[in-house]
Structures are given as structure tokens and as C-alpha cells.
Amino acid sequence: MTWTRRVSALAAALLLAAAVTVSGAPGADAVDGELEATARGELVPADPAAGTDAVVRVELGLSTTAERLTDVLVSAGDSGSGLAATDVVCADGPLGAGSPLTCTAELAADAEPVQDCALDVDLVVSAVRSDGTAVTTSVVETLALEGCPAAGPTPPATPGASADPSPSADPSPSASAAPSTSPQPSSPSVPSAPVDEPTDPEVTSAAPQTTREDTRSSTRALSPIQVKYQSTGGAKGPLGTQVGAERTTTSGRWAAYENGRIYWSSDTGAHTVIGAMLSTFVDGGSTGAFGFPQHDERCGLPGRGCYQSFQRRQIHWSPDTGAHWTRGGIRDAWGRQGYERGKLGYPTTDERCGLVRSGCYQSFQGGSVHWSSDTGAHWSTGGIRREWGSYSWERGILGYPTSDERCNDGGCWQYFQYGKIEWKPGRGTWATPAFRPVVKSTTRAQVEHTYRSGCPVGPSSLRTITMTYWNYSGRAERGVMIVRSSVVDGVVKAFEEAYEAGYRINRMDNPNVWKGDDPDMMYANNTSGFNCRSVVGNPYAVSPHSYGIAVDINTVQNPYRDARGTWWPSNGTRYILGAGLNRPKEHPAIHRTDSTMVRALEKRGWFWGGRWASRDYHHFEKN
Known part of the structure; x- marks a missing residue:
């Protein structure tokens, strides 16, 4: 210069x-x-x-x-x-x-x-x-300066050092005002380029009385970073000795020291970044990701915590959690429950992404915040969060949260993309996932072991229904049922009615799991629809399942007797119970004329095989 x-x-x-x-x-x-x-x-x-x-x-x-x-x-x-x-x-x-x-x-x-x-x-x-x-x-x-025309007496040897003056021409950057609690950082903006460093005022003449000592206290042109460094005590302060020259970025400048750094931009001024805050700042992408610091580190938060705000992110530190950054929607959700003073406490991780549907999450001492583009960011804690986790978090049957946890009248609840989780004292926590039927055209792979050339109907006439059901343990699962396209509506409505009434189904998997072998599938107590096969016990008769107009439900508790008098499956014989139309209800899944599933299908034009004299308690077919 x-x-x-x-x-x-x-x-x-x-x-x-x-x-x-x-x-x-x-x-x-x-x-x-x-x-x-x-x-x-x-x-x-x-x-x-x-x-x-x-x-x-x-x-x-x-x-x-x-x-x-x-x-x-x-x-x-x-x-x-x-x-x-x-x-x-x-x-x-x-x-x-x-x-x-x-x-x-x-x-x-x-x-x-x-x-x-x-x-x-x-x-x-x-x-x-x-x-x-x-x-x-x-x-x-x-x-x-020897021979200078204005030369006076030869100056003395190097005088003793005087105090380093405060420059009058330099800007004196001040920290951003601190809110009483953890503040939200300013909205991201593109910082302007650094302004030219100030120069000394114009000097038109030197006063004749000026002495050498007066000269040494004249204003020097220091950069804003140097001004900040001097204000911390310089080399004798906490930053220690400067390491290398000031560096220039597209939006500002920074300098490194033994124990930290100083960053400056025209929008934020000059501020120190030290210790764990600096490590998190550098590891997280430095000014490119965070922007420039808006103030120095500030402490006095609960649990001896500290924080520092940057243009696009904020870092919080505590002795128990270390330093972690927050930003955007996740930080807003954290703020809705009171930042570090709320249920969530301090962050224990940085934001992490790569979840299903491009979602992100961040863990805190008391819970977590999850974000997706469809739902925004919402926090969850305690028993509700544990119940959600038992359903495989956002990957599972409930999807992402669509609300924060809410409490009223002694109970709490939280909504998710595909359901709700509730908690009440004395009862605990339970989930109610949505029935959510999804109907799609059946692919050849989905009938790999249940269809072959010559069957009455092919994949183009079939539909695959994915829906929620209650298993025997009372937990919701997603099941698969393949039926003919003409009966889809009745099947969906009947199973939804049974689901809302709490009817339980042992399992509902594609018959491909058993390579289409019906005796094995009955033994596994599977509920299913289409399967191009003969009638079990009568190899010369084509089963109604070959047409996609029949379903079998809870086969073990509802066995079938073939034309020779043999009961199928062998592990279901204990539920024959006299083989009457209305057997004793020794298991919730036993079908009777007054059963939820029997009523739901019969009123939609389906026939129940339990009414046959030979009894096929698990079989239903469309009339």
C-alpha cells in the first residue's frame, strides 16, 4: 500500500x-x-x-x-x-x-x-x-535522513516504547446486539466486499512545536482485524501470536493466531472465533457455510453453556455436549420449545441429512428435530418419540412428524404424515397409523410364483393393494393383498372397516414368500388373495383364488376341511371347536357370523366359506 x-x-x-x-x-x-x-x-x-x-x-x-x-x-x-x-x-x-x-x-x-x-x-x-x-x-x-534540507539535530537513539494509540480513523466494529435468550441469526444475505481500509487524515503542515514523542502517538492505519486483535491484548492476550498474514475471501478477511482466529466483513465487523467454536466452524465449512461471525463467543447460558451467532448458522457449546451448529428450520423448531432452556436442551450432534425423501435431523439432549421438504421441521421427545422410533422413525409406517408435540387435559399427542401418537397417564403411549391404502398395477415380479401361462387372469387384470393392519400384538404393520381390479373397492373398504374396529391379522404378505405353496402359506397363518392354483385336497378343481376374487384371512384360527374330511392347516385343528357355524370365541381372530371381518365383507357382496357345511372358515369370495 x-x-x-x-x-x-x-x-x-x-x-x-x-x-x-x-x-x-x-x-x-x-x-x-x-x-x-x-x-x-x-x-x-x-x-x-x-x-x-x-x-x-x-x-x-x-x-x-x-x-x-x-x-x-x-x-x-x-x-x-x-x-x-x-x-x-x-x-x-x-x-x-x-x-x-x-x-x-x-x-x-x-x-x-x-x-x-x-x-x-x-x-x-x-x-x-x-x-x-x-x-x-x-x-x-x-x-x-542525512543531508536533509530541513535537518535539525541528529535524533537520539531509539526511544522507549510508548503506548500503542487507538486509531481514530479506523471503524470500531461492535458486536451484534444479543437477545436475552439464544438469538436467531440474521437472515442469510450476500455480504458486500470489504471497504477500503481507512487512511490517516490529510496533514497540511506540521506544528513547529511537535516533538519526537508526539510523533510516535500519531494515528496509524490499522486494519479492522488488527484493531480487534489489539483490543484482545495482542500477542499477550488469549489469541497469542499471529500466524501468517491476513487472508482475503470473496466477502471479507480473516487472520489466524496461536489460539484462534479473527474474521471480518463489512456487514458484521471483526470478531474472534476460538476453541471448540472454531473447530466446529472450520469442520462445518467455515465462512462458506456459516457466513461471518456476528459477535464474539457469549457465555452464561444454563449449564455453563456458550453460543456464537454467524450470518447463516449458530453454534452452541456446553461441557456435557461440546459444540454443535444449528440452522434454518431445525433451529426454528428448537427455538419453539425454548432453545437450550426447553425440553430438548443443547444439541448433541450437528444437523445430519440423507434420510428418506431427502430429510434431515438433529439430536438434542432431550429429543430430536426432524425435517423434510414436505413437512418442515418438528421436534419430538419422551415416550412419543420412543414410540415413533419403535416404528422405524421416518422410514416406517408413520413417516415424518407434521406437528410438534402438543399437550392438553393431562394428555399429549403428535401428528405424523401417516398417523398419530398419543400419551395419557395410566395408559402410556400408543400409535394409530393411518390405514392409507395404496393401489397399484400388479407387476409380473409380484406374481412370479402365483401366475403362469394358462391362468384365468394375468397381471394386467390384477391390482396390488398395500394397506395397514393390526397384528396379533396390537401393533400396526403394512401388508400386501393382490386381487382382481373389479373387486378392489370392496376389499379396501372392508379391510378399512375392520382396521378401524381393531380387528387383528397375523400377517399379510405376498404368496411369493412361500412360492405360491398354499399349504405352507396356511401353516404360516398368512392372509392373502390371488394365487393361480387348484383347490387344496382336490387337484382337479380350479380355486376361486385363480380368478383374483377370493381372499383367505387368519388361516390357523379359521381352518378349512377338504372333501376327504382333512383339516388344513395341521396347526389349526385346535380351533375346530366342534365345527359349528359360530364356534366359541377362544381367540379374537375366530370368524363367526357376528365377527367384524365377516360382516364387513358379507355386506359388500362377499360369501363366507364358514357357511358351507364342510366349513372353510378362512375363505371369502365375491359372488
Whole structure:
């Protein structure tokens, strides 16, 4: 960077004759020659023909005995030097043994720092070793301008350091206002590019009474990051020594230190990011994902917690959970129940995606929040959440939550895409998934073992129904029934009526599971429809199941007697119970004339095989 103040022409080129080498600043663990810097300069006169003013040009020569040093940074010293670090520009290229590096600065010859034909230089040069540790060296010297027309007495040796002044021209960024509880970060926006760094005010003349000590307290042009760094205590503060130069991003700047970083943008100002917050920030995508910090870390939350807001995300930390970020809809849902003060407590994971239908979730101490594009984000806790988990979360029969948990009159409930979960004291928690019938054309794969060439109907005339039923344990499951397209409506309505009445079915799987073998399927107590086969016990008769107009339900508790008097399946003989029309109801699934399923199908034009004299208690067919 070049200072461009207007100056009067000076007649001659003068050499700033001074060179200083100081190796191994305290605390840098440097060895002799590891990092050395020499300072020299010259006064370049004005050139009226070229229209240029006189300038003082200062040159720093950097050398090292190390094989390679990286991230070379020139920063301000402690004595209020007239030559500010922001004026120094280092050449591109590596710094290593045999590869010196040159840094230059220019300032107006009659600028305020050039007093009594002398210039204070107080700079710290730092670099990074190959093992990641820092090494520094200092350049602290008063450079005399010999032969200067306005020269006065030769200035004394380097004076003692004075307090580093606060720059008046620099912006003083302030943290965003903190809400009383965990605040929501500002809406994401594209930050503007950093504004030009401020320069010192125009100096028209120097007061004749100005002394060298006055000069050292003049304002220096510090970057906003340097201002923030100084406010934390500089190298002696919690951040420690700076590591490398300030870096530029598309939206701002940042600098690294031994114990953290400072980030700046024109929208947010400069703020520190340290410790676990920094690790989570970097691991989660840094400014590209989070944006820039809106304030420093803030503590005092329950359980000794802390948080930090960024433009697009927020990080919360507690001793029990570590640091985790939240954003968007999931964070909004967390906020609806009170952030870390609510039922959910602190986050225990970052947001995780890749669930079914592109969903995401985040775990908290007391529960979780799940999001999908169809449902938005909703939280769940306690017994309701455990019941949902027992149904395989969002992958299962209930799908994603569509509401948060709600409580009233001593009970609680939560809605899901395909049902509801409730809790009441004394009864506990239970789920009521929706019946939700889904009817689709039957594929050849779905009748691989139950259809063959020559059967009365083929896949094009069949439909596959997927629906919910209550199993013998009282839990809801999804089952499959294949029937002829003409009877779909009656089957769906009858099974829905039975489901709403609490009728239970042992299982409802595709007969392909048993390769279409009906005796095996009856023994497994399966409920099914289409199966192109002969009648069990009568190989010369075509079964009504071959036409897709018959269903068998709960075959073990409702056995069948063939023409020879044999009962099927063999494990169902205990339920013959006298073989009357209305057997004793020793099991809820036993069919009688007053049974839920019998009534639901008969009133829709289906015949029940229990009315046959030979008894086929599990069989129903459409008249």
C-alpha cells in the first residue's frame, strides 16, 4: 500500500543510512539466523517532468537459514512507529535458505511520520515453520535522513516504547446486539466486499512545536482485524501470536493466531472465533457455510453453556455436549420449545441429512428435530418419540412428524404424515397409523410364483393393494393383498372397516414368500388373495383364488376341511371347536357370523366359506 500525500519537491536523493538486524524475538524460540530483517531506505526526489512527488522508500530485506518459512507477516510493533505495518508490501515468492524476500513501503516525504529528517521503524516480522510453529523478529530503529534540507539535530537513539494509540480513523466494529435468550441469526444475505481500509487524515503542515514523542502517538492505519486483535491484548492476550498474514475471501478477511482466529466483513465487523467454536466452524465449512461471525463467543447460558451467532448458522457449546451448529428450520423448531432452556436442551450432534425423501435431523439432549421438504421441521421427545422410533422413525409406517408435540387435559399427542401418537397417564403411549391404502398395477415380479401361462387372469387384470393392519400384538404393520381390479373397492373398504374396529391379522404378505405353496402359506397363518392354483385336497378343481376374487384371512384360527374330511392347516385343528357355524370365541381372530371381518365383507357382496357345511372358515369370495 502506498501513501499518496501531496508534498513539496526535494532537491536531492538522500540515502537513509541505517541497517538493523534483530533475530529471535522473545517467545519465538528462534535460533541465530533463523529469521533476520534489515531496514534501509532512500528519499526519492520529486520529478516535475513526470508529475511525481518526493517519497521516502523503505526496504526490508528478509533472510533465513531455514529451508523454508511460509505465511510471512509484517505487523506493528509497540512503540507507535511512524511506519505502519499496513504500508508494507512483501514480494511474492518463498522465503528460505538462499531465497531472501524483499518488503517495501512508501510514504510522502513531508508526511507527519517523517519529522526532523528521521523516520521511526517499529515492525514485527513473523513466519511459520514447517512444523506449524511461529518464529518472529523485530525491526526497531530510528532511521536518520542525512543531508536533509530541513535537518535539525541528529535524533537520539531509539526511544522507549510508548503506548500503542487507538486509531481514530479506523471503524470500531461492535458486536451484534444479543437477545436475552439464544438469538436467531440474521437472515442469510450476500455480504458486500470489504471497504477500503481507512487512511490517516490529510496533514497540511506540521506544528513547529511537535516533538519526537508526539510523533510516535500519531494515528496509524490499522486494519479492522488488527484493531480487534489489539483490543484482545495482542500477542499477550488469549489469541497469542499471529500466524501468517491476513487472508482475503470473496466477502471479507480473516487472520489466524496461536489460539484462534479473527474474521471480518463489512456487514458484521471483526470478531474472534476460538476453541471448540472454531473447530466446529472450520469442520462445518467455515465462512462458506456459516457466513461471518456476528459477535464474539457469549457465555452464561444454563449449564455453563456458550453460543456464537454467524450470518447463516449458530453454534452452541456446553461441557456435557461440546459444540454443535444449528440452522434454518431445525433451529426454528428448537427455538419453539425454548432453545437450550426447553425440553430438548443443547444439541448433541450437528444437523445430519440423507434420510428418506431427502430429510434431515438433529439430536438434542432431550429429543430430536426432524425435517423434510414436505413437512418442515418438528421436534419430538419422551415416550412419543420412543414410540415413533419403535416404528422405524421416518422410514416406517408413520413417516415424518407434521406437528410438534402438543399437550392438553393431562394428555399429549403428535401428528405424523401417516398417523398419530398419543400419551395419557395410566395408559402410556400408543400409535394409530393411518390405514392409507395404496393401489397399484400388479407387476409380473409380484406374481412370479402365483401366475403362469394358462391362468384365468394375468397381471394386467390384477391390482396390488398395500394397506395397514393390526397384528396379533396390537401393533400396526403394512401388508400386501393382490386381487382382481373389479373387486378392489370392496376389499379396501372392508379391510378399512375392520382396521378401524381393531380387528387383528397375523400377517399379510405376498404368496411369493412361500412360492405360491398354499399349504405352507396356511401353516404360516398368512392372509392373502390371488394365487393361480387348484383347490387344496382336490387337484382337479380350479380355486376361486385363480380368478383374483377370493381372499383367505387368519388361516390357523379359521381352518378349512377338504372333501376327504382333512383339516388344513395341521396347526389349526385346535380351533375346530366342534365345527359349528359360530364356534366359541377362544381367540379374537375366530370368524363367526357376528365377527367384524365377516360382516364387513358379507355386506359388500362377499360369501363366507364358514357357511358351507364342510366349513372353510378362512375363505371369502365375491359372488
